[in-house]
Amino acid sequence: MLDSVTDLRSLLKDPSLLETRAYVAGEWIAADNGSTFEVRNPARGDVICTVPDLGRAETARAIAAAEVAMKDWSVRTAKERANILRAWFNLMMANQEDLAAILTAEMGKPLAEAKGEIAYGASFIEWFAEEAKRIYGETIPGHMPDKRITVLKQPIGVVGSITPWNFPNAMITRKCGPALAAGCGFVARPAAETPLSALAMAVLAERAGLPKGIFSVVTSMKSSDIGKEFCENPTVRKLTFTGSTEVGRILLRQAADQVMKCSMELGGNAPFIVFDDADLDAAVAGAMASKFRNNGQTCVCANRIYVQAGVYDAFAEKLGAAVAKLKVGDGLTQGTDTGPLITEKAVAKVEDHIADVLAKGGHVVTGGKRHSLGGSFFEPTIVTGVTQDMKVSTEETFGPLAPLFKFDTEEEAIGYANDTIFGLASYFYARDIGRITRVQEQLEYGIVGVNTGIISTEVAPFGGVKQSGLGREGSHHGIEDYLELKYICLSI
Numbered sequence: 009m010l011d012s013v014t015d016l017r018s019l020l021k022d023p024s025l026l027e028t029r030a031y032v033a034g035e036w037i038a039a040d041n042g043s044t045f046e047v048r049n050p051a052r053g054d055v056i057c058t059v060p061d062l063g064r065a066e067t068a069r070a071i072a073a074a075e076v077a078m079k080d081w082s083v084r085t086a087k088e089r090a091n092i093l094r095a096w097f098n099l100m101m102a103n104q105e106d107l108a109a110i111l112t113a114e115m116g117k118p119l120a121e122a123k124g125e126i127a128y129g130a131s132f133i134e135w136f137a138e139e140a141k142r143i144y145g146e147t148i149p150g151h152m153p154d155k156r157i158t159v160l161k162q163p164i165g166v167v168g169s170i171t172p173w174n175f176p177n178a179m180i181t182r183k184c185g186p187a188l189a190a191g192c193g194f195v196a197r198p199a200a201e202t203p204l205s206a207l208a209m210a211v212l213a214e215r216a217g218l219p220k221g222i223f224s225v226v227t228s229m230k231s232s233d234i235g236k237e238f239c240e241n242p243t244v245r246k247l248t249f250t251g252s253t254e255v256g257r258i259l260l261r262q263a264a265d266q267v268m269k270c271s272m273e274l275g276g277n278a279p280f281i282v283f284d285d286a287d288l289d290a291a292v293a294g295a296m297a298s299k300f301r302n303n304g305q306t307c308v309c310a311n312r313i314y315v316q317a318g319v320y321d322a323f324a325e326k327l328g329a330a331v332a333k334l335k336v337g338d339g340l341t342q343g344t345d346t347g348p349l350i351t352e353k354a355v356a357k358v359e360d361h362i363a364d365v366l367a368k369g370g371h372v373v374t375g376g377k378r379h380s381l382g383g384s385f386f387e388p389t390i391v392t393g394v395t396q397d398m399k400v401s402t403e404e405t406f407g408p409l410a411p412l413f414k415f416d417t418e419e420e421a422i423g424y425a426n427d428t429i430f431g432l433a434s435y436f437y438a439r440d441i442g443r444i445t446r447v448q449e450q451l452e453y454g455i456v457g458v459n460t461g462i463i464s465t466e467v468a469p470f471g472g473v474k475q476s477g478l479g480r481e482g483s484h485h486g487i488e489d490y491l492e493l494k495y496i497c498l499s500i
């Protein structure tokens with residue numbers, strides 16, 4: 009039973025990775041006022057440990073230390089920065105199992121998924137270690153005979169980072185990787201539900217040789233206070249956020265006062281379209297991977313599944329059979345496919361969406377209620393007879409609920425899919441190349457998965473359009489968000 013930090017340490021090869029102090033300016037600290045908050049295991053509700061509940065004063069110290077550390081870090085050669093980031097990557101992969109156990113303990117996802125997240129998160133450190141050496145400037149033919157024009161790319165400055173609980177490792181590395189590669193200082197504020205993965209990351213950062221102060225982890229329940237410190241502190245030049253569109257709007261309003269550069273990875277409402285020329289078995293496998301990854305708690309999960317009328321019944325039957333095989337349980341138990349939801353509030357949102365479907369004439373065909381395991385476990389669920397006016401269509405469920413919509417024509421499917429304020433990920437299955445070309449071009453999303461339900465990789469630009477965000481993370485594009493262009497006009 010995970011009812012104390014001692015128990016979790018017993019699972020680790022290197023117990024020192026379970027750090028319960030905050031990491032500020034290169035020091036492991038308590039909160040100035042000694043306050044702490046509990047970190048719970050969502051599978052059982054047990055308290056794993058407590059961590060410091062830092063406030064604005066400690067955050068300001070982390071920001072100041074990052075500015076000082078940048079004076080050295082930003083002028084090191086790209087290769088020096090790259091070598092340290094590579095060492096960090098190597099340490100993350102060498103400690104993958106321990107990092108996964110810590111992640112599962114605090115977030116609940118199955119160990120296999122947690123191991124996958126550690127590798128996915130580490131891949132951003134590896135990728136941007138390489139990109140550090142390719143931050144090229146430009147020379148431009150002068151506009152007058154005595155003018156010489158060059159363009160420099162320089163680190164934007166100290167970065168404030170706010171990330172959610174659903175990917176406690178990868179959402180931080182997807183930001184600190186490019187920021188540190190560019191020469192920036194970085195202050196991470198992880199979600200209160202999942203601070204331990206970030207602290208373990210900091211333990212390995214020290215071992216990798218990241219200089220004191222360049223990377224800090226501020227643990228806090230006071231998310232609004234920390235966000236305000238990031239937005240109001242004049243030393244912070246960049247805010248990077250992953251989370252809901254609702255909170256993204258709050259932060260953008262706050263950051264506007266300093267005209268602060270912002271990267272926003274916000275909410276999604278992914279359509280998953282199955283056309284009648286699709287490989288149905290492949291479409292079912294893709295829908296399972298997209299919908300039930302992380303128990304439906306990702307911003308790129310299929311949120312709405314649209315199936316063309318001619319294959320609707322066959323797809324629904326196949327999907328039902330696949331869902332019935334999912335093993336619900338504690339993420340630390342081998343063989344678990346889907347763990348608990350993160351909180352009771354998350355369960356309530358899934359129940360609310362199901363109740364709305366039933367109230368408006370839809371039907372539950374699989375699952376539909378809390379799991380017999382109790383707590384925040386929920387039965388993987390399929391509903392049918394759903395329409396565009398239901399909450400499952402207009403809101404992000406963020407849970408194991410698969411609504412099957414029926415459509416007749418290609419134009420109808422595209423219209424339904426685009427009928428949302430969000431524009432992050434989208435998916436469709438088809439085999440006709442003309443249809444594939446038409447649909448991929450008309451979907452209003454930053455990401456389109458064609459005949460695949462999983463699109464997450466460090467090599468591609470991840471991000472949304474409309475109200476799903478600003479900027480891109482990953483790929484060679486991802487480092488641009490942490491650089492400023494400087495134009496030099498030399499008169500000779």
Ligand SMILES: NC(=O)C1=CN([C@@H]2O[C@H](COP(=O)(O)OP(=O)(O)OC[C@H]3O[C@@H](n4cnc5c(N)ncnc54)[C@H](OP(=O)(O)O)[C@@H]3O)[C@@H](O)[C@H]2O)C=CC1
Nearest residue numbers: 171172173199200231232235251252255273274275276307
């Ligand atoms: N586009 C993407 O990549 C992702 C988008 N999301 C979206 O986020 C939602 C689910 O994640 P969830 O964590 O609940 O999202 P939230 O937006 O509620 O929280 C995200 C982070 O922001 C913090 N936060 C909340 N309010 C404030 C504030 N006023 N000022 C500063 N920080 C604040 C939270 O801290 P605390 O929890 O401690 O309050 C948390 O660390 C879904 O809509 C999902 O789609 C989630 C992950 C990735």
Ligand SMILES: O=C(O)[C@H](O)CS(=O)(=O)O
Nearest residue numbers: 174175305306307308464
């Ligand atoms: O927070 C999320 O949901 C992630 O951005 C999704 S992914 O990058 O892991 O696919």
